Amino acid sequence: xxxxxxxxxxxxxxxxxxxxxxxxxxxxxxxxxxxxxxxxxxxxxxxxxxxxxxxxxxxxxxxxxxxxxxxxxxxxxxxxxxxxxxxxxxxxxxxxxxxxxxxxxxxxxxxxxxxxxxxxxxxxxxxxxxxxxxxxxxxxxxxxxxxxxxxxxxxxxxxxxxxxxxxxxxxxxxxxxxxxxxxxxxxxxxxxxxxxxxxxxxxxxxxxxxxxxxxxxxxxxxxxxxxxxxxxxxxxxxxxxxxxxxxx
Numbered sequence: 001x002x003x004x005x006x007x008x009x010x011x012x013x014x015x016x017x018x019x020x021x022x023x024x025x026x027x028x029x030x031x032x033x034x035x036x037x038x039x040x041x042x043x044x045x046x047x048x049x050x051x052x053x054x055x056x057x058x059x060x061x062x063x064x065x066x067x068x069x070x071x072x073x074x075x076x077x078x079x080x081x082x083x084x085x086x087x088x089x090x091x092x093x094x095x096x097x098x099x100x101x102x103x104x105x106x107x108x109x110x111x112x113x114x115x116x117x118x119x120x121x122x123x124x125x126x127x128x129x130x131x132x133x134x135x136x137x138x139x140x141x142x143x144x145x146x147x148x149x150x151x152x153x154x155x156x157x158x159x160x161x162x163x164x165x166x167x168x169x170x171x172x173x174x175x176x177x178x179x180x181x182x183x184x185x186x187x188x189x190x191x192x193x194x195x196x197x198x199x200x201x202x203x204x205x206x207x208x209x210x211x212x213x214x215x216x217x218x219x220x221x222x223x224x225x226x227x228x229x230x231x232x233x234x235x236x237x238x239x240x241x242x243x244x245x246x247x248x
Contacts, residue, residue, distance in 0.1 A: 015027060019031050020136070022136070023078060024071050024074050024075040024078060028136075029071050032067050032071065033064050033067055033068065035067075035133050035138065035141070036060075036063040036064050036066070036067040036129070036130045036133040036134070036141075037060045037063060037064050039063055039126070039129055039130075039133070039141060039142065039145040040059040040060040040061070040062060040063030040064065040126050040129070040130065041056050041059065041060045042145055042149060043059050043122055043125075043126050043145065043148055043149065043152070044056035044057070044058060044059030044060060044126075046149060046152050046153065047059065047119050047122060047152075052116070052119045054119050054122075054123060058123075059122070059123070059126050062099065062102070062126050062127050062130065063126045063127065063129060063130035063133070064130065065095075065127075065130065066095050066099070066126075066127040066128070066129075066130030066131045066134065067130040067131065067133045067134040068134070069091045069092070069094075069131070069134070070091065070092065070095075070130070070131045070133075070134025070135055071134050072091060073090060073091035073092065074134075074135070092131055095127060095131060096124075096127070096128075099123060099124055099127040100124065102123055103120035103121070103123040103124050104120065118152070122148065122152070125144070125148055126148075128144075129141045129144050129145060132144065167217070167218060167219075167220060168197075168216070168217055168244075169215075169216055169217075169218055169242060169243070169244065170213055170214065170215055170216075170242070170243050170244065171212075171213075171214040171216060171231070171240065171241070171242055172211070172213055172214075172240070172241040172242075172243060173210075173211070173212040173214065173231065173237060173239075173240050174209060174210070174211050174237070174238045174239050174240075175209065175210045175211075175212070175235045175236060175237050175238065176208065176209060176236045176237070177208060177209075177210065177235055177236050178203060178205070178208055178209075178210055179201070179210040179212065179235055182199060182212070182214075184234040184235070185214065185231065185234055188227070188230045188231060188234065189216060192227060194217065194218050194219075194222070194227075195216060195217040196214055196215070196216050197215050197217060198215040199212060199213060199214045199215060200212070200213040200215075201213075209238070210235075224242055228240045228242075
């Protein structure tokens with residue numbers, strides 16, 4: 001009569017063999033779906049933490065859906081056409097196309113700026129990870145997830161630390177005087193290593209007001225509160241606003 005350890009050893013060997021089998025079976029399918037769900041959740045948690053609409057559930061479903069699509073593409077010819085290896089490329093191509101439309105939905109164009117590009121790229125990458133899990137590339141999938149987290153977390157910190165990259169912004173100023181010289185604004189921008197690329201002006205002589213739209217290139221780490229304080233002292237100012245869209 002076999003002992004409990006023998007039964008356990010046989011059961012583990014059977015499960016391990018089923019997981020690593022090139023044929024699609026119930027055990028390795030469930031394992032792959034669980035693994036893709038876990039990897040998708042990791043990336044989705046980071047995106048949700050950054051306030052994105054696509055979070056843990058969305059990324060998990062995308063990863064699992066891509067994995068299931070790959071399993072189906074292998075299983076159908078395996079069971080119904082008598083082939084041991086199907087053509088995963090057919091369904092994989094459709095997955096990539098479909099996920100492209102889904103990623104486009106995560107991109108938001110608002111007031112002249114575009115948001116969600118990183119999330120859209122993450123959706124595409126998670127779908128690819130799900131397909132890799134579906135064909136049994138477990139360690140590659142785990143490594144890819146780790147690299148995604150490094151890019152989303154660590155590289156972002158590095159970008160902020162070294163103030164990498166500039167972004168275009170529009171500073172709207174309403175002054176209670178007629179401004180004929182914007183040199184004071186140039187000097188304030190230069191001290192803060194900002195570039196004033198262009199400006200638009202509107203005079204209202206009946207109320208002695210000037211409306212300025214200053215188009216500037218600024219670092220992501222710019223302290224706008226301190227900047228507005230300095231701009232307010234240049235001329236008598238009624239209000240200052242920061243926007244991404246030119247208003248003229």
